[in-house]
Amino acid sequence: METKIFNTDQIAEAAAAIQAGQLVAFPTETVYGLGADATNEAAVKQVYLAKGRPSDNPLIVHVTGEETVKAFAQPLSDKAEALIKAFWPGPLTLIFALQPGKLSSAVTGGLNTAAFRNPDNAATLALIKAAGVPLVGPSANTSGKPSPTLAKHVYHDLNGKIAGILDDGPTKVGVESTVLDMSTDIPTILRPGGVTEEQLAAVIGTVQSSHHKVGKTEVPKAPGMKYKHYAPNAQVTIVDHEADWTAALQWASEQSGTIGVMAVDRILQAHNLPDNVEAFSLGHDLTSASHRLFAGLRHFDLESPVTGILAQGFTAEGLGAAYMNRLNKSAGQQHFTN
Structure with a gap:
């Protein structure tokens, strides 16, 4: 077809x-x-x-x-x-x-x-x-x-x-x-x-x-409640706090492959990015980050493949609840620890 x-x-x-x-x-x-x-x-x-x-x-x-x-x-x-x-x-x-x-x-x-x-x-x-x-x-x-x-x-x-x-x-x-x-x-x-x-x-x-976890034999009432969602080819790791980005980028610099970084412009501009890091801007705030989240994950799948992705976390309040719901699922709940 x-x-x-x-x-x-x-x-x-x-x-x-x-x-x-x-x-x-x-x-x-x-x-x-x-x-x-x-x-x-x-x-x-x-x-x-x-x-x-x-x-x-x-x-x-x-x-x-x-x-x-x-x-x-x-x-x-x-x-x-x-x-x-x-x-x-x-x-x-x-x-x-x-x-x-x-x-x-x-x-x-x-x-x-x-x-x-x-x-x-x-x-x-x-x-x-x-x-x-x-x-x-x-x-x-x-x-x-x-x-x-x-x-x-x-x-x-x-x-x-x-x-x-x-x-x-x-x-x-x-x-x-x-x-x-x-x-x-x-x-x-x-x-x-x-x-x-x-x-x-x-x-x-x-x-x-709802914080109900859908069981293996249970039928979910809405999409996204039971099965893995939003995952790109590379493992996503969430960087929850702005203070953690220095350590996260140091970790990235020590990796053998290219690491994708998805963050707002303020964070991208505040750090000297390692040579093996490719940045994808999430814009300037939570609203633009929510708009660009899937585009960034797709970018690192289709246009510039990487071996790992560091993605900015936000507080899970208001629109942040939706953003973090999707990002946590794409990362399999994996967060950066310093």
Whole structure:
């Protein structure tokens, strides 16, 4: 199969491929997603095959608004309506209890709940409308690898495995959406993301964060809860404190291969980098670092291979919770110790 790059003037052609049961990657404000007709079980199963994704890892259903959600989910609560009004379209995924038989177990992982999102990207909203169906949309990468923030990242992983990629340039947010479970008594964050716990609480009151570890035989309710994620080829090591960078760079200088360094400009400019270090700027603050995190991991995979990566850590508060969630998973919880 030849994977075609669709530009934003070719949305009708991309939608026709979706309607024919094929897979088309699409842009969102967070990362690129791998799209298939959420009501076509055969197409959904092809998503798992293309990604090499475990079949008990549920998929997020992308919609153009709450009317589509109401066709599948149990009646929405007042809190759910308030969240939709406040954050959709945007980087917030909401899990709802389903009406019986409305979505295939290939979408839900066999659960009686499903995750829904209204992405903040005009091209993708136009694609969903043109296709006339909601789209499943896990990250458009090989399962376990860093999420794609550019069409070329998708092409690298999935060329020949999917029909096409709708290219709308780089994504804006860079880390995936917050996943909030609305099927529990107290709304529960299952994955931190672009909408923070504080922002959610300001709209609906108390929310809680799940620290539940999914067992080997347990089906996760949201992506990223059970399996290895975001890992580049080289081992990532997190440098938690600015004071540790002198020692970390000394360690890097003693390694035989090239070491990648991902940090904000202030840190990169404050140190004389060893000759065997290649720097990737995370910008100037946490917001830009969250935007550039996956791009940096992809850079050291695809454009400048290295034998190890040192990456800057941030305090896990607000957006930092999402950044550190992804970075810890990419590093396998490995932190630099001086």
